[in-house]
Amino acid sequence: MTGSSYRYLERQVQDGVLFVTIRREEKLNAMNDGMMAELTDCFLRIRERADVRAVVLTGTGKGFMAGADIEGYGSFDIGQFFAFQQKGREMYRAIETCPQPVIAAVNGYALGGGFELALSCDIVIASEKAKFGLPEVKLGLVPGGGGVQKIARIVGPFVAKELTMSGRFLTAEEGKSLLFVNQVTEPDKLMDTAAAFARMLAGQAPLAVQALKKLIDEGRDASLETAQAYDRSYLANLFHSEDGQEGIAAFIEKRTPRFQGK
Incomplete structure (x- = not known):
């Protein structure tokens, strides 16, 4: 498998934004080994691309990703x-640690591993038709891709227990009220909204955007004093960067900065 020969992914770069579209519409984009390997490879490659400053991840048809392909479970020992669960964790980790900000444009079902996929991204923009859920309990299982701990940190233990123990689906508006969805759009405006937000991020200073992603993701599990020390360290490094000096000069000169990611 190479980056140019993916079976389940379509990619396109526009204005510094890489659009990654999952294409397994006949299965509501459910994960199998091949798709997980492709997503992992794709996001590991993205970090080496200076021409990509933001990523939009979406799916085709009625599914963003309807979890794992459960039909394959029957033959597993x-x-x-x-091993399948470990490959999934590697996929999520590749997205979580991608330096560039990743926007999930959730067009339809984001269930089980698909919900965990959205939670691995940095921003979630959802269609009014989107449905979220961790329904593994209905199979006698629990989520294995990090969703339990992530949702508990976002919505708190009481709501997390209700959602995971019932396995019920959530609307996009409910997701916004519970703070894991940033914006809700009309279905036909989803990609335009996600693209506009991604282009805005792509126009920011890339080193600063990447630093903010890392500081927030890693700082939330550190003590406040330690996290604030990280902030100051990154700030000092950015001040000495070419982008930092360009941003300051552009402000003083009242012009638009030209950030180069250096």
Whole structure:
């Protein structure tokens, strides 16, 4: 597999934004081994691309990603099942640690592993038709891609227990009220909204945007004093960067800065 020969992904770069579209519409974009390997490879490659300053991840048809392809579970032994879950974790981690900000444009079902995929991104913009949920309990299982701990940190333990123990689906508006959806749009405006937001991020100073992603993701599990020390360290490094000096000069000269990611 190479970046130019993906079976399940379509990619396109416009104005510094990479659009990654999952294409397995006949299965509501459900994950299998091949798709997980492609998404992992794709996001590991993105970090090396200076021409990409933001990413939009979406799906085709009625599904953003309707979780894992459960039909494959029936033939797994425990070792194969564990290996499948490990590949999923590697996929989510590749997205979480991608330096560039990643926007999930959720067009439809984001269930189980698909919800965990959205939670691995930095911003979630959802269609009014989107549905979110962690329904693994209905299979006698629990989510294995990090969704339990992530949703508990976002909505708190009481709501997280209600959502995961019931396995119920959430609307986009409910997701916004629970703070894991940033914006809700009409279905036909989803991609335009996501693209506009991504282009705005792509126009910011890339080193600063990447630093903010890292500081927020890593700082939330550190003590306040330690996290604030990280902030000051990154600030000092950015001040000495070419972009930092360009931003200050542009402000003083009352012109638009020209950030180069240096």
